[in-house]
Amino acid sequence: MTQNVFVIGLGLIGGSIAMACQKAPHTKVYGYDVSQQTRELAKSLHVVNEVVDEIIEGAKIADIIIFGTPVNATLEWLEELKDWPLKENVIVTDTGSTKGLIMAKGKELQECGITFIGGHPMAGSHKSGVKAAKPHLFENAYYMLTPLKNENEEKVQELEQLLKYTLAKIVKVDAQEHDHMTAVVSHFPHIVAASLVHQLDAEQRHYPMTTLLAAGGFRDITRIASSNPYMWRDIVLQNRQELISQLDLWLDEMDRVKNILLSNEQDSIEEYFAIAKQVRDDLPITTGAFYTTYDLYVDIPDYPGVISEVTGYLAEEHISITNLRVVEAREDIFGILVISFQTAEDREKAEKCISKRTNFEIFAS
Incomplete structure (x- = not known):
């Protein structure tokens, strides 16, 4: 039996969750966004299996509804959701970074017989929008769930079973905490x-x-x-x-x-x-609540072509960078080249790559 997942809001967060959910077996992911252009892009980029032009169209067939919208917009949608023709056992969740107001609305939904489990995937990117969505965005990040205290544990486990395909570390906490x-x-x-x-x-x-x-x-x-x-x-x-x-x-x-x-x-x-x-x-090295770069600091001598030389080494080994800047570069002294990476793994590969080709001093932060 196919599980229908409906993602509302197809930006970076919603789009990335939609792509991750497609990896779940026997699952079909539908998507909706208020922007027609975003809906078209989501379909052409295979962010979702299908897009719907009317939100009710997707909601009425969904087994799990995920709001990837800003908190204020989510609050408005949740109020409207009370009157939507939903499946009896549907699970509703969100991705907002604050949970107090959301869970107050979730309590109202529970009183209407609708299961709502708050959620917050604690990761992001230096880019935004559906074009930046990727299925591994939440890998090794914390994905916090804030179920109501009297929530049906089977419902929570059902949602966790789907979200495990984000490869995030799923934890349950109280909304106030x-x-x-x-x-x-x-x-x-x-x-x-x-x-x-x-x-x-x-x-x-x-x-x-x-x-x-x-x-x-x-x-x-x-x-x-x-x-x-x-x-x-x-x-x-x-x-x-x-x-x-x-x-x-x-x-x-x-x-x-x-x-x-x-x-x-x-x-x-x-x-x-x-x-x-x-x-x-002593702080743990992990993905935090919002976008974090993984920086590598390289002491470089100030001569023509040194930056292209370093980035060329990285290109040869297909190591992607997200940002590049020089903190200090003056004649006759060493400058600091700061290279930012999307993941700690990329930074580690880069450190090894540069170390074996140069004698530049390197340190990570």
Whole structure:
């Protein structure tokens, strides 16, 4: 018997899940997107087996419905879904990065006799849209499920059985725990990165050269500030209480740092950085909540053609890169070539490739 999966929203996340689900046996994947162009692309690129032009058309035949839409749009669709002609045992899930409001709506659906299991695949890409979708996007990433406390375990297992074809690490957590943890490791760091950029903007009005000096480490630690502002507007509003709590803790931490500096004690200052280094170095290397690059730093001498030489070696071994930049390159000194990769495996291959062909110093981060 064929299992019908219906994916609503065929961007990067929805499209990638749709492609992964096609690997499941006896499964047919239907897709819908509000954009006709996206629907046509999804069909031509084989992101789904079939597209539907009307959302009800796909919903009424679906055994599992997956919303790959932004949280606000998902909330609106879930309200409409209450009146859709659904199969009796249909399972509905989403992919949103905040779960509080979504699970409140899921509770309403449960009261209507509809199974809703919240979901959040914690991976992304530097690209967006259906053209960027790929079946292995979530490989080795965490895929968090937030079922209601009284949810039928068989339904949860049925959804897990399908999602295992994403090759993600599926974990179950409470919705409130989810929103707290993602606030700590993803949402709040975006606010910090944005605030640092705002501070730089204010400084460069008086010291214009500051921006030029920010091309190295500052650019690295504030990379996430370049994320979509509309998406982050919604995330911040949806998870505002958790973020307010994190801001309070951050202000306390900054007061602690200020007091350490006021004390002017070398040992206390060194200890502060030492503890931070240890904690950071012990962090697991895995795919996080949003797109992460795998960077390789190469000390290169400054002579004509050195960058094309390095990238040529990678091309010879068919190693793809996602970004390339020079942190520092001046006459008579070594510059730092930063090469970004999609996966840790690609970075490891690149490190071996360059090491066996050059004597350049290389380190990963």
